[in-house]
Amino acid sequence: MDHTGFLTGNLTLDLAILAWSAAQVLKTLLHWVTNRNLDLRKMIGSGNMPSSHSAFICAASASIGQVCGWRDRLAARPVGAHRATRSA
Numbered sequence: 001m002d003h004t005g006f007l008t009g010n011l012t013l014d015l016a017i018l019a020w021s022a023a024q025v026l027k028t029l030l031h032w033v034t035n036r037n038l039d040l041r042k043m044i045g046s047g048n049m050p051s052s053h054s055a056f057i058c059a060a061s062a063s064i065g066q067v068c069g070w071r072d073r074l075a076a077r078p079v080g081a082h083r084a085t086r087s088a
Helices: 011-035 052-068 077-087
Strands: none
């Protein structure tokens, strides 16, 4: 199986960027539907739900697990790094 990414050449990074982008678009659309106000700053802003940071971390973790195997030490690394930055 080819693990070359379609955007950066790194499949894990590409899938994480795709998940981040999808969360940002969904956040903007949900704001538009609920408030009847199209605020394009939501596309690049942080905060609110869905969390683009969580989408990025989850996609990276899932991609690493699929590529390297779920029993590999790398599969747990993004989750541990995410917890370490949240508690600081």
